[in-house]
Amino acid sequence: MILQLLAGNLIHGLLLGGVYGLATMGLSLIFGVMNVVNVGHGAFIMVGAFITLTLFSVLGISPVLAIPVALLMGMALGFFFFYTVMRRLIKAPELASLLATFAIGILLEEVVKLIFGADFRGYNWGLGKIVLPITVIPLSKIYAFIGSIVIALFLYFWFSKTRLGTAVRAVVEDSEGARVCGVNVGWIYALSFAIGIGLTVMSGVMLTMFIPVGINPYMGGVYTLKAFVIAVLGGLSSPYGAFFAGLIFGLIENGAYVLFAQIPGVAPFPLTVSLAFWMLFFLLLIKPTGLLGKK
Amino acid sequence: MSSMLRVENLESGYGSMQVLWKPSLEVKKGSITSLLGPNGAGKTTLLQTILGSVEPSGGSIIYEERDVTHSPTHEKVDMGIVLAPEGKHLFVGMSVHENLIMGAFPKEAKKYIDASLSMVYSLFPILKERTKQIAGLLSGGEQQMLTIARALMSKPKLIMLDEPSQGLAPLLVQLVFETIEKMKVEIGLTILLVEQNVEASLKAADYVYIMHEGRIKAEGGPEEIGASRDIREAYLGI
Numbered sequence: 001m002i003l004q005l006l007a008g009n010l011i012h013g014l015l016l017g018g019v020y021g022l023a024t025m026g027l028s029l030i031f032g033v034m035n036v037v038n039v040g041h042g043a044f045i046m047v048g049a050f051i052t053l054t055l056f057s058v059l060g061i062s063p064v065l066a067i068p069v070a071l072l073m074g075m076a077l078g079f080f081f082f083y084t085v086m087r088r089l090i091k092a093p094e095l096a097s098l099l100a101t102f103a104i105g106i107l108l109e110e111v112v113k114l115i116f117g118a119d120f121r122g123y124n125w126g127l128g129k130i131v132l133p134i135t136v137i138p139l140s141k142i143y144a145f146i147g148s149i150v151i152a153l154f155l156y157f158w159f160s161k162t163r164l165g166t167a168v169r170a171v172v173e174d175s176e177g178a179r180v181c182g183v184n185v186g187w188i189y190a191l192s193f194a195i196g197i198g199l200t201v202m203s204g205v206m207l208t209m210f211i212p213v214g215i216n217p218y219m220g221g222v223y224t225l226k227a228f229v230i231a232v233l234g235g236l237s238s239p240y241g242a243f244f245a246g247l248i249f250g251l252i253e254n255g256a257y258v259l260f261a262q263i264p265g266v267a268p269f270p271l272t273v274s275l276a277f278w279m280l281f282f283l284l285l286i287k288p289t290g291l292l293g294k295k
Numbered sequence: 296m297s298s299m300l301r302v303e304n305l306e307s308g309y310g311s312m313q314v315l316w317k318p319s320l321e322v323k324k325g326s327i328t329s330l331l332g333p334n335g336a337g338k339t340t341l342l343q344t345i346l347g348s349v350e351p352s353g354g355s356i357i358y359e360e361r362d363v364t365h366s367p368t369h370e371k372v373d374m375g376i377v378l379a380p381e382g383k384h385l386f387v388g389m390s391v392h393e394n395l396i397m398g399a400f401p402k403e404a405k406k407y408i409d410a411s412l413s414m415v416y417s418l419f420p421i422l423k424e425r426t427k428q429i430a431g432l433l434s435g436g437e438q439q440m441l442t443i444a445r446a447l448m449s450k451p452k453l454i455m456l457d458e459p460s461q462g463l464a465p466l467l468v469q470l471v472f473e474t475i476e477k478m479k480v481e482i483g484l485t486i487l488l489v490e491q492n493v494e495a496s497l498k499a500a501d502y503v504y505i506m507h508e509g510r511i512k513a514e515g516g517p518e519e520i521g522a523s524r525d526i527r528e529a530y531l532g533i
Contacts (some may be wrong), residue, residue, distance in 0.1 A: 163400070170386050170397050177384030179348055182372030182401040182449060 002262065008253040015137070016210050017143040017250020021243035022231040023149040023203035023223060025155065032172045033192040034090055036097045040105025041149065041227050042220025044074065044197055049215045050112055057124045062123060063140075066205045067147060073202030078194030084259015086193055087186075113217040122213035143165030144206040150257030151202060152243045159239075168192055172237060173279035222273075229276045233283060235290035245290075252279070297483045298335070299324045299359065299453050300345070300376075306353035307344040314340040316509040317354060322453065327479055327486045329517070331493055332530055336491045337509040339381050342455045345487075346378050347371055358453070375452030379459060381489075383442045387431030390400035391422055394441055407450055414482070414523025415444040437466040443474065447482075453518045454478065454486045459465055468492060472499055485510050486497045493531050505530050 027041050038044075048070045053068065055061040058270040061166055089097040127139040159165040171188045179185050207223070208215060230249045234241030256275050260268035283290070306318040314337045321531040322328045330338050343349040343357055356364045363371055379443050395415065399408045416423040419440045425433060430441060439459060446454055456475065460468040472495050478484045490496040497503065499519040505513040505526055513526050520526055 016346070072477070163405075166393065166397060167400060169389070173386040173388050174384045176348065176380065177386055179368050180346065180372070180378045180380050180384065181445065182369045182404075183397075183399050184369040 004134045006087070006255060006258045008132075009080075009258045010036070010251055011135060011137065012141070013250040013252070013254025014247060015141045015250070016254065017244075017247035018148040018152075018243075019206040019210065020146040020213055020226060020230055021123060021207060021246025021252050022151055023200060024227045024234065024242040024246050025239040026199035026203070027151065027227050028231050028242040029199070030193055030196035031231065033075070033168060033196075034086070034093075034189055035235045036089070036101065037094075037228075038113060038196070038200075039102040039224065040108065040220075041101075041200060042052070042222070042224035043105035043108040044077070044200040045207060045223045046215075046217060046220040047077070047108055047111065048201040049134065049208045049211075049219065050116060050204075050217075051201070052205045052208045053121060053123055053215050056125070063205060063208065064090055064143070064147075067151075067202055070201045070205045071198045074198035075194040077201070078197030079190060081197070082190045082193040087190070103222075109217045116217065118217055120213055120214045121177040122211070123208070123215075124212070125209070139207070140209040144209040148203070148206055151199070152240075155199070156240060164191070189193060189256065226276055229280045232280060232290050241290065249276075251277075297324050298322070298357075299326075300487070301357040302341070302345065302354070303357070304354035305341065305351055305356065307340065307349050307351045313352075315344060315351075315354075318506060318509065318511040318513060318516050319354075320504050320505075320514070322485060322487050323502070324438055324485055325425050325479065325483060326501040327475065327488055327499055329488045329496040329503045330506055331489065331490065331496060331503060331520075332512075333357060333532065334491075336506040338506055340509075341506070341514035342378055342380075342457050342487070345455065346376060369401075370527070372449055373403060375450065377446045377449045377451035377453070378455045378457070379442045379446040379457060381457035381461070383438055384437055385430045385441060385445070387429070389430055390427050391430055391433070391441060392426045394445050395422075398445035399450075401449055404448060404450035408448075411448050411450065415447050418447070418477065419444050436463050436532060439463060439467075439471065440474075443471075447478070453487065454487045457489045458491060459488075460490065460492050468495065473498070475499055485513060 023045055024077055027038055030036055030038050051070050051073060052063050052066040055066045058255045085100050123141045129136050148229045159169055167178060168188055170183060171185055175185050183217050184244055230245045231242055233249060234245030253272060253275060257272045260266060260271045298321055303319045305315050305344055306313065306317055308314040318341060332338055340349060344351050347366060349518040351355050353413050355362060358374065358376060386397060395412060399411060400515060419492060421437060422440060422444055435440060443459060462494045463471065475486060476499060479486055488496060498518065500517045503515060503520045504511050507530050
């Protein structure tokens with residue numbers, strides 16, 4: 001019985017893990033290229049969720065189409081915040097960019113609250129579900145998982161095969177080296193920030209498939225924290241590392257929930273929330289460069 | 296010979312610290328111009344200012360009769376001003392091949408990528424053997440060659456070499472200087488060479504500038520500079 005429960009939850013964990021992975025790739029990309037930790041990360045996930053909600057429940061547009069819309073709006077936001085704020089902070093002390101991204105996060109939350117209010121909302125795509133002997137999986141979750149993998153693969157090929165993608169990797173490795181090769185490093189910063197935010201907003205679309213009534217202006221905070229843990233697991237500046245770490249994180253989180261529930265007198269949910277930090281604690285203790293990190 | 300690059304009264308520095316105090320120099324087309332001077336003289340800063348990674352605060356940079364003083368670095372690289380930087384700045388996580396491909400990033404250079412590849416592989420056969428190896432795992436000498444090779448991939452007209460023989464064994468130093476000669480004679484490049492190795496530089500150079508404390512202190516043909524006891528004792532320490 002418990003094994004059945006565990007297996008069922010691990011399937012859900014894997015599906016959610018794919019979305020976690022996608023949600024962390026943008027964070028890792030921005031950190032890798034610009035050395036900026038985006039503390040407002042979760043707010044961009046929230047924006048993606050509201051884009052999906054609005055398109056679906058106001059305009060009747062499918063969440064599948066919300067994905068490209070989220071990418072475009074995310075990149076537009078990314079370029080906007082890069083040229084207004086982040087561009088000035090690349091060479092500034094780290095505290096400046098931490099505060100700036102923190103402020104951007106609050107700004108987004110409050111703007112969304114002003115428009116939509118602070119209630120918890122949700123939508124029902126009504127796609128149907130797959131009934132397995134051990135668990136029931138809504139089709140929308142499978143779509144979100146496949147979507148996340150497709151986007152991650154697309155990013156992988158963009159990085160490894162295209163001229164511009166290679167230039168981004170070159171800037172991550174040695175920005176001065178990239179500069180002498182004729183790369184417009186300032187433009188790569190802007191583009192990477194925009195792509196990073198675009199990915200993050202897209203992951204917000206995927207996430208709505210896992211939180212039936214959890215869309216709220218302040219939903220992002222918990223995902224910022226999870227993304228930090230996943231990014232460290234994945235070696236901090238590697239978007240692929242982040243994706244695999246997301247899968248692992250989803251599996252551990254959902255698996256642990258079942259196990260925690262077996263302990264008498266323990267509330268499994270709060271314990272699961274704290275798990276991320278136990279993982280971070282022990283990881284930093286044992287392998288400070290991250291589970292998949294180099295050196 | 297006509298002028299490839301003219302630097303006039305250039306001023307730059309880092310923050311409030313001025314490093315360049317109006318040095319002027321000229322690099323003639325098809326020549327090797329050598330810039331000598333002790334550590335901290337501002338030689339590297341001069342190259343970085345010419346390329347634009349350090350912003351000039353005064354003076355002018357004329358390249359092929361065009362004022363490029365405030366052109367951004369990537370435009371200068373597109374025009375054919377290329378730097379093989381001190382400290383290499385290779386992409387250590389990428390393969391030798393990928394490093395070379397990055398060298399051909401400028402649009403104009405991309406068109407000649409195959410010809411450039413066979414050219415650098417014939418100049419540095421060892422790199423051809425290492426083509427799939429990660430750059431970070433190369434020896435110091437191989438990394439230095441890759442740095443020069445990557446710069447050559449950018450289709451330079453003017454190539455600036457910052458301490459290309461630094462930290463190399465004597466045999467490799469000789470190889471690097473032979474390569475510099477080849478780059479001038481066989482490929483027809485114009486070379487601005489910054490070096491600590493005074494003897495080898497004087498032998499290779501067509502014209503020499505002596506830099507000290509951000510200023511040009513002397514200039515002349517290599518025989519003239521090499522023969523001057525005062526210059527050798529005051530600035531070159533030999």
